Amino acid sequence: MASIRKEIAIAAAAAHVWDALRDVGALHTRLVPGFVVDTKLEPGARIVTFGNGVVARELIVTIDDAERRLVWSVVGGHLTHHNASAQVFDDGAKHCKFVWIADVLPDEAAPQVAAMMEQGMRVIQATLERTAAE
Numbered sequence: 001m002a003s004i005r006k007e008i009a010i011a012a013a014a015a016h017v018w019d020a021l022r023d024v025g026a027l028h029t030r031l032v033p034g035f036v037v038d039t040k041l042e043p044g045a046r047i048v049t050f051g052n053g054v055v056a057r058e059l060i061v062t063i064d065d066a067e068r069r070l071v072w073s074v075v076g077g078h079l080t081h082h083n084a085s086a087q088v089f090d091d092g093a094k095h096c097k098f099v100w101i102a103d104v105l106p107d108e109a110a111p112q113v114a115a116m117m118e119q120g121m122r123v124i125q126a127t128l129e130r131t132a133a134e
Contacts (some may be wrong), residue, residue, distance in 0.1 A: 001081065002110035006100045006117045008125050012132030014096035018068040018088045020128060021098075024060055032132075036122040046072075050116070081105035083114075094132075098124060 010017055020030040026044055027036040038049040045059045061071040067087065073083035084102040089096050100121065104113050 013088045
């Protein structure tokens with residue numbers, strides 16, 4: 001199983017970043033606008049439409065406010081397994097660390113998933129640093 005880890009420093013308070021991350025129905029407006037163009041909620045899940053046209057059904061596994069950690073799993077599609085988490089860590093009053101980990105099968109899907117995660121991380125950083133400054 002491929003395990004992909006992406007980490008980025010964000011010049012924004014952890015509380016601000018967590019507030020956007022935990023808003024699972026607002027990916028397309030608060031966290032990754034453009035990278036995700038639409039998010040629809042259904043009981044226990046969300047349907048995510050990415051800017052590249054990919055549509056994924058993501059089960060929301062955990063929203064852990066104490067740990068500032070969100071866990072989700074993509075079901076259906078070309079992956080036989082997908083489980084991911086994103087977590088926000090304090091790094092000073094106006095800085096934090098954002099860690100996104102995904103485990104996927106088949107292994108051959110890892111480069112595509114990693115590339116999407118890398119693109120998503122750049123959008124997360126830019127969006128949250130901009131909104132923290134507003």
